[in-house]
Amino acid sequence: MLRYLRRIEDLTTGNLRWGILTNGTRWRLYYQGARSVSEQFFEIDLAAVLGLPGHGDGLFALSDDQRRHWLRVFLLVFRREAFLASSTDERTFHQRALAEARYYEQRVAGNLANVVFQDVFPALVRTISASVPSAELEDAREAALIFLYRLLFIFYAEDRDLLPVNDHRYDDYALRQHVRLDVGRRKDNRDVFSTRATRYWSAIKDLCQAINAGDPSIGLPPYNGGLFNPDRTPLLEDVRIDDQTLADVIDALSFEPTPDGRKYINYRDLSVQQLGSIYERLLEQEVVREDDDIVVRPNPFARRGSGSYYTPDDLVKLIIEETIAPLVEERRAAFNRKAEELAGQDIAEDRRLGRLKAIDPAEKILELKVCDPAMGSGHFLVSLVDYLADQLINAVAEAEATVENYVSPLGDRIERIRNTILDHAEEAGWTIDPAQLDDRHVIRRMILKRCVYGVDKNPMAVELAKVSLWLHTFTVGAPLSFLDHHLRCGNSLFGCWVREALDKAERYGTPLHLHDPIDRALRAASKMQIIEGLTDAEIAEAHRSADVFAEVQEMTAPLDGFLSLIHALDWLDPREQTQRTALRAFFDGEFGDPVAIAGGRQTPRQPAERRDDEVMRGQIPAHEKFRVFRDLLDRCFGLIREERFLVLQLQLHTSCPVVGPFRLRLMAPAPVAPVEDEG
Structure with a gap:
């Protein structure tokens, strides 16, 4: 599909950028203009929607109302008219939908940024400082940031079904159902929240511990990459935040005020890049004590001192095209030249294929090492993972299509990783949807571990970059990739050889x-x-x-x-x-x-x-x-x-x-x- 979209876009000079891929049961709509063509597509399991035997059963079964809803969505998205401009609008249905989705994402992200800066972060810092008066203000600031990073991770993972939200064993511990929606319901009913009880805090802390160590009894694998490690942020182990404070925090992060009432913010609809840009701006905030009050205020020199600046999407794309794309093309070209050279020689097929595997383009792309010397929230690195994932998938497809009987060695490595994850999930009783372990998920994980490097002077920016990359390459059933060896805290401008x-x-x-x-x-x-x-x-x-x-x-x-x-x-x-x-x-x-x-x-x-x-x-x-x-x-x-x-x-x-x-x-x-x- 990636090869098809790239070629058809060239042939039509950009007029045709959509493609449908289906095996009859699953239907996917691809868009050549997506950040990552291999990752960002629209998919419907039509067999499950129609209730066919053997499809969408068990934990992932749809209710009758859900099946009716998704059948209407299928007809709306895949009908012929959706690809054509209307008489009143030169844009197609898909183009209008994309534009409205971008507007929604920007609006919600802007509102989230305002409440995080003005209300959420200051409230957390003051509460943590009051709970442990002996703590240094900088420690309280970092503890508040780590707590927000944990909430961001859980909200995003649950809304994207990366955590086992469809498993009834997990129901009683899910933040979406028993914290976020509960707070929203009680806020709508104008309930009173206790200033002494810490029920919500306990629920969040319990889930953080389960994510860190795993809990097979609720279908949850261990995802410990350091974010949820209690030893890394000991101050949070000594803190207890009351229900009233935490309800205000959860409500601000989970519901958007609109003219039609408060609307649930589904983090599934927000990109990691957008979320990263919000939390990256928190790095500018400093915590000071003024008389008896603790004040959170912008530090005008914070970005200049740390070098943390958000890089716009267009500039990120340009940098990748000008620096990484030529390196990828070199590896493709080297394989194609060797294939042509060997095709004209009288050698056994196994020898010919063996020599080609030594310069397999996908394997050679995985040998690239790319570093962002001022990574901030990891925006460039997240986009890099997207780009390299598309290129790897494309390189495998092109090599196997170009050379008869050629099979990329990358396929065996992907299969071994997938089987390892599934075997451990089966042994431990974890809840995993095999559809979330297709090649693209495993490839993104491989890129993260092999190719991605980053440096930032601000230690909290390093932690935020890890969160962004973990969320973007989340692989169900596998622990969060170890990143400490590739994402380092320091000033990349000042050092020595x-x-x-x-x-x-x-x-x-x-x-x-x-x-x-x-x-x-x-x-x-x-x-x-x-x-x-x-x-x-x-x-x-x-x-x-x-x-x-x-x-x-x-x-x-x-x-x-x-x-x-x-x-x-x-x-x-x-x-x-x-x-x-x-x-x-x-x-x-x-x-x-x-x-x-x-x-x-x-x-x-x-x-x-x-x-x-x-x-x-x-x-x-x-x-x-x-x-x-x-x-x-x-x-x-x-x-x-x-x-x-x-x-x-x-x-x-x-x-x-x-x-x-x-x-x-x-x-x-x-x-x-x-x-x-x-x-």
């Missing part, structure tokens, strides 16, 4: 103390390959990814801390003689292990004073040299904390040989001539 930093360090002193940290960092590369090879299709693999990455961080931390210190010294540019002498003493190990001190694992120690005759010869007293060094070290640590220097080669690791314009290598230091002591 390993070779360059080592050369600078060697000008101050001997490089011997760096041999072990470099060796450990190099060995970490093999462990990163382990993570890349894990599919995270089951919870054990996701845990394995996290455990191996913890080992990688431990192995690279000494060199990372040392390189950050070198870069901070570059910023400070110490030129005074006493400063350079103090630094030479540091690198020579007079104050302790330089690598351990740079990483904060060792406190510098003051050396013994020199003999009087040495002082008389002009040497700086040991205590003065130590004082100068401590001053420089404190200033360096302050810069590192504030600027979040990012050593790309270590933070994104050797698993990423090419990241955007950056080529990453870890290199051992070469010997250099010693520098004369300037003291």
Whole structure:
């Protein structure tokens, strides 16, 4: 279908952009102008609508009213007249429907943004601060953001049937039925909500725990990617939010005031990009204490400081077309050239197909590594997943259509992942609709784990990007993909290359103390390959990814801390003689292990004073040299904390040989001539 739409659009110069795909029972309407053609289509299971035996049975059976409704929708969408302009409107029914859907999405997103900024977020921050008075305001701010991210995840997942909302076992724990709609009904009836009871809070917390750890008794697999991990946001474990406050929050996020009354906001109709843009703007808000009140206000320097700016859709599309599309086309062209070359040779078919599989275009596209160095909410990366998913599906179809008897090796990998998920679901008694595990879902998950990298200076932006990508690549029955190794917190503009930093360090002193940290960092590369090879299709693999990455961080931390210190010294540019002498003493190990001190694992120690005759010869007293060094070290640590220097080669690791314009290598230091002591 993707090949058909692309070709028919070219042949008709853009006049025909629709396509229908059906096997007689399921009907799909595709649109070439969609963000992701493979993902965004309209589908109706006509066999289930008509109530045919063996279709739409069990948990997913439709009621009589639902069948009548969807039959009318089928006739409305797939009738011939829907593709033609009317006498009163040059647009077709589908074009009008798309325009109205975009308007609805923009209107609802705009209203949501207003209530989140003006009411929801400030109320949560104040309540959390009041519940735990000893908490720092920044901790309260981050806890409020994480709580909102969790609500966003659950609302979106339930409204899109990604959580088992059709399973009666899940009914009593679903937020849509027992929190959102219950709040709406009680608000309509002008009920009173308790200022002391915490029934809604308990329901939300219980579901968050079930999502994190899984609960087979209610048909829920474990989806722990870190968002619902109580250890990551311990403040939320100490908080209890009363029903009145939480009812106002839930109501604002779930219902839209209209002239016809309050309307339920179905998050199914909102794109991840729109939701991400709303919550990304929260990163501009700062929390301050004014007298006895806690105030949430915009920080005009927040975006300038963090570099978090929302990239418009048109610009994202242009960037992808100009940078990623040529790389994809190179891989397609290489396969086609090889296929033509081998077609003219007299070799056995299995040898010919084997050689082609070595350069399979889909597999080669999956080897791309793309990094957004200021990802914000992940808008560009979400669009990147869409684009690459379409290209992978198209590459498989074209290769198999071009070469007789050719089968892409990607198909076997997809099937193994799908079977792993289904096998675990069957063993554990989880509720899964196999239709939600077709190739496109598995492919998007593979792209996320293999191709997507991102950096942002704001740690809460990193968490928001994870939420956006998790929602966009959600795979029922499989845990949320481990992303900590690809989405990193730091300032991508400020950092250093390993070779360059080592050369600078060697000008101050001997490089011997760096041999072990470099060796450990190099060995970490093999462990990163382990993570890349894990599919995270089951919870054990996701845990394995996290455990191996913890080992990688431990192995690279000494060199990372040392390189950050070198870069901070570059910023400070110490030129005074006493400063350079103090630094030479540091690198020579007079104050302790330089690598351990740079990483904060060792406190510098003051050396013994020199003999009087040495002082008389002009040497700086040991205590003065130590004082100068401590001053420089404190200033360096302050810069590192504030600027979040990012050593790309270590933070994104050797698993990423090419990241955007950056080529990453870890290199051992070469010997250099010693520098004369300037003291």
